[in-house]
Amino acid sequence: MRKLGIGRQQLGASFVVQVSTVQLHLSKRRADPQLSGDLRRAIAALRANGRFDAVFARYSAGLPDH
Numbered sequence: 097m098r099k100l101g102i103g104r105q106q107l108g109a110s111f112v113v114q115v116s117t118v119q120l121h122l123s124k125r126r127a128d129p130q131l132s133g134d135l136r137r138a139i140a141a142l143r144a145n146g147r148f149d150a151v152f153a154r155y156s157a158g159l160p161d162h
Contacts, residue, residue: 098157 097107120139122132142148 120135122135
């Protein structure tokens with residue numbers, strides 16, 4: 097819709113169709129305590145510095161908050 101130049105105000109009310117939870121899985125073959133800890137710290141850092149929110153904001157640009 098954005099590419100067509102149709103503004104949000106031209107559309108009707110929106111409603112949530114689906115909500116998904118993002119999960120990160122580590123293979124049993126790669127189940128290494130060091131790697132697992134590194135991934136947990138990296139995810140915590142992404143959350144702490146706002147990178148998760150920034151990526152989500154780019155993905156959902158133009159969508160209403162719900």
